[in-house]
Amino acid sequence: MSKKFYLSDIQKDFGIIGHSLEIEQVVSTVSQVAFSNISVLITGESGTGKEVVVNAIHKHSPRKHKPLVSVNCGAIPAGLIESELFGHKKGAFTDAKDDRRGYFEEADGGTIFLDEIGETPMETQVRLLRVLEQGEFMRVGDSKKRRVDVRILAATNRDLREMVTQGRFRQDLYFRLKAVNIQLPPLRKRREDIPLFIEYFARRYSNFNNIPFAGFSPDAMEILQNYEWEGNVRELKNFVESMMVLEGGAPIKSEAVHRFLFADKPESSIFSSNQNLPVLTGNTPSQAAQSVILQQLFLLRQEVAEIKQQLSTGVRQMTHFLPAKASKTEEFQPLSEPADKQEILVVEEEKSKMTIREMEKKLIVETLKKNHYSRRQTAKDLEISERTLYRKISEYGLQ
Ligand SMILES: Nc1ncnc2c1ncn2[C@@H]1O[C@H](COP(=O)(O)OP(=O)(O)O)[C@@H](O)[C@H]1O
Ligand SMILES: [Mg+2]
Numbered sequence: 001m002s003k004k005f006y007l008s009d010i011q012k013d014f015g016i017i018g019h020s021l022e023i024e025q026v027v028s029t030v031s032q033v034a035f036s037n038i039s040v041l042i043t044g045e046s047g048t049g050k051e052v053v054v055n056a057i058h059k060h061s062p063r064k065h066k067p068l069v070s071v072n073c074g075a076i077p078a079g080l081i082e083s084e085l086f087g088h089k090k091g092a093f094t095d096a097k098d099d100r101r102g103y104f105e106e107a108d109g110g111t112i113f114l115d116e117i118g119e120t121p122m123e124t125q126v127r128l129l130r131v132l133e134q135g136e137f138m139r140v141g142d143s144k145k146r147r148v149d150v151r152i153l154a155a156t157n158r159d160l161r162e163m164v165t166q167g168r169f170r171q172d173l174y175f176r177l178k179a180v181n182i183q184l185p186p187l188r189k190r191r192e193d194i195p196l197f198i199e200y201f202a203r204r205y206s207n208f209n210n211i212p213f214a215g216f217s218p219d220a221m222e223i224l225q226n227y228e229w230e231g232n233v234r235e236l237k238n239f240v241e242s243m244m245v246l247e248g249g250a251p252i253k254s255e256a257v258h259r260f261l262f263a264d265k266p267e268s269s270i271f272s273s274n275q276n277l278p279v280l281t282g283n284t285p286s287q288a289a290q291s292v293i294l295q296q297l298f299l300l301r302q303e304v305a306e307i308k309q310q311l312s313t314g315v316r317q318m319t320h321f322l323p324a325k326a327s328k329t330e331e332f333q334p335l336s337e338p339a340d341k342q343e344i345l346v347v348e349e350e351k352s353k354m355t356i357r358e359m360e361k362k363l364i365v366e367t368l369k370k371n372h373y374s375r376r377q378t379a380k381d382l383e384i385s386e387r388t389l390y391r392k393i394s395e396y397g398l399q
Contacts, residue, residue: 014056016049017200020190026053026182033180034060039132041117041177042155044184046373047234050155051115053182058111063151066110069103074116074375075393077386081124083140092141104137104148111151117177118158118169119376125170132176152177157372187229187236194225197233201240212249219254227261361396364389368398
């Protein structure tokens with residue numbers, strides 16, 4: 001059996017698409033490490049398939065019948081992450097009404113996937129190292145040592161080595177995590193995989209939704225193969241699915257592709273999807289000015305919201321009051337007004353709600369992109385608390 005045949009066979013089993021040398025190497029490493037307990041660090045830009053690799057490793061490990069617990073370290077506010085990971089003892093903090101198991105205990109016997117590991121606060125990193133080295137941890141507020149048998153997989157789109165140099169990531173944890181490092185190159189560095197992905201996503205979508213698929217014209221394919229795909233495979237998948245819906249089963253031609261990929265991205269747009277912009281403000285003075293205005297609008301909205309809140313509830317309750325536990329399902333509460341102010345404010349709100357909310361959403365999306373989806377940095381840039389950002393991300397369905 002040739003190596004190639006053997007690889008493509010297990011590759012199917014892993015659900016990892018691609019025939020580039022890079023993907024072959026990934027598949028080969030996955031098959032080597034899946035059976036062991038070794039920690040694996042998976043690096044790559046957003047949308048390159050890090051989670052696909054995680055699933056393949058877990059599903060082909062002896063732990064496959066036990067849970068795979070995924071934790072997005074970047075989505076949990078710094079103050080909550082330890083209790084989420086390690087659990088807490090009743091009374092450890094105001095909201096700790098009961099003893100609670102953390103994700104590590106949930107994953108016992110299985111695998112824990114720490115996504116966006118680069119966002120983990122330094123204090124938490126110490127605890128993680130301890131679990132990695134000794135399999136031991138304590139719930140927050142507890143003095144009892146607990147043991148778990150958990151395999152750790154971690155992923156990041158950050159350069160952890162650079163973060164180590166800057167003193168923002170612990171070197172010992174870094175070395176420990178990257179016992180094996182699987183690097184997923186951006187899609188633009190393995191363009192030969194693009195047609196394969198297009199075919200795969202189109203066929204799958206077509207079967208699943210009963211939409212016929214008549215293929216892409218050769219010049220359409222050429223555009224797609226040369227496109228930058230900054231959102232990598234995720235962006236390509238969304239693109240293929242959108243095209244199939246928009247073209248309703250007709251062959252997909254270059255005009256349609258061009259229209260979709262470029263029409264909504266005029267060069268002057270401050271919401272251009274270029275994630276490589278060094279700063280939010282783009283590269284022309286007018287773009288810079290527009291961004292500053294947006295940011296100011298955003299801050300203004302925050303202030304107005306805070307003032308309204310104070311009007312309605314008295315100064316007692318500030319908008320920056322932090323609940324001990326932010327819930328993912330927490331809805332954005334429209335601010336209620338005292339009866340006498342209600343009429344005027346409601347009318348004003350009706351007028352401005354859509355635009356300001358839209359702007360706020362866009363600003364958040366753009367700032368997240370600029371910061372490679374680091375919520376911590378985004379909150380800093382926008383001068384709001386991480387919890388507020390967390391709430392807004394779920395409010396706008398940006399998960
Ligand atoms: N090599 C691959 N084979 C099959 N699907 C892939 C591959 N790489 C990415 N995808 C698909 O692209 C999307 C994004 O992948 P994901 O693993 O979530 O990326 P990441 O975690 O790096 O942001 C998912 O829908 C995933 O199924
Ligand atoms: Mg991911």
